[in-house]
Amino acid sequence: MLPSPRVTLTAAGDTVTVLEDPEVDTYDFTIDALEKIVERCAADGDRNGYFAAMYLAVTNTVRQRSREGHFEDAPNMQRFVIGFAGRFLDAMTTWRAGDPCAEAWLAAFRAAQQWRPIILQHLLLGMNAHINLDLGVTAAEVADGRSIEAVRRDFDAVNDVLGELVDGCQQALGAVSPWLDLVDRIGGSGDETIIRFSLVAARRQAWSVAERLAPLSEPERGRQIAAVDANAARVARFVEHPGVHASALLFAVRIRERAEPAEVMRLLAGVRPVEH
Numbered sequence: 001m002l003p004s005p006r007v008t009l010t011a012a013g014d015t016v017t018v019l020e021d022p023e024v025d026t027y028d029f030t031i032d033a034l035e036k037i038v039e040r041c042a043a044d045g046d047r048n049g050y051f052a053a054m055y056l057a058v059t060n061t062v063r064q065r066s067r068e069g070h071f072e073d074a075p076n077m078q079r080f081v082i083g084f085a086g087r088f089l090d091a092m093t094t095w096r097a098g099d100p101c102a103e104a105w106l107a108a109f110r111a112a113q114q115w116r117p118i119i120l121q122h123l124l125l126g127m128n129a130h131i132n133l134d135l136g137v138t139a140a141e142v143a144d145g146r147s148i149e150a151v152r153r154d155f156d157a158v159n160d161v162l163g164e165l166v167d168g169c170q171q172a173l174g175a176v177s178p179w180l181d182l183v184d185r186i187g188g189s190g191d192e193t194i195i196r197f198s199l200v201a202a203r204r205q206a207w208s209v210a211e212r213l214a215p216l217s218e219p220e221r222g223r224q225i226a227a228v229d230a231n232a233a234r235v236a237r238f239v240e241h242p243g244v245h246a247s248a249l250l251f252a253v254r255i256r257e258r259a260e261p262a263e264v265m266r267l268l269a270g271v272r273p274v275e276h
Helices: 027-044 049-067 074-096 101-113 119-143 148-176 180-187 194-213 218-240 244-255 263-271
Strands: 004-009 015-018
Touching: 004 027, 004 148, 004 194, 015 244, 015 263, 027 074, 027 263, 049 074, 049 119, 049 148, 049 263, 074 101, 074 148, 101 119, 101 218, 119 148, 119 194, 148 194, 148 263, 180 244, 194 218
Parallel strands: none
Antiparallel strands: 004 015
């Protein structure tokens, strides 16, 4: 079953409905929707465009992999990616309309209106909502009554792309956040950057959520999703307010971030896997 109908924003603020139609639910349509969000955010200086730009890079990479024949079941992979992206697009549209959205996304969107969070915090807030909440929900929905293991391959493929883009994303951040390495030295794990460490942890959490949600009825699933959202919202509060000493370090990093939001988005949207 394809994802529910989706509504997303155009750069002008109009709406476009994504129907449950294989000729409409395409990588191209999703990429176009993400590009329009990034364009609007760049024009407005809206830091919500940081995560959207990074996510655009992810979706472009998945589309390219699909065209190159990397996925055994390309149509199913497309449904998974479109459903996953649709949750972010829905959240953005709902929030801009002034309607209630998931608490984890609300935290990310509100933080983007503040000066203080560094670029990395904005990305981590978006990743928290989209992976800790949305990815597990998407996997459970796409399973559609089948064993959750039936979507494990697609789940892993999306995560593999995310992992491959980490180094490129880190390079982009280094160009606009000169003191970011201080944060990685303190908050990373061994040789891992905070982004990679957070991604690994979120991936485990997302699969745990998918396994928990897949066998549930719709009402039960709704209650569990609310609980997952509440947990992700708690993570978001820690990401934004990690304590006095960490916040002081982040403030020093933030002072050194002088790039305009549009330039940050341009760099993030252009990230591609780094060849080693």
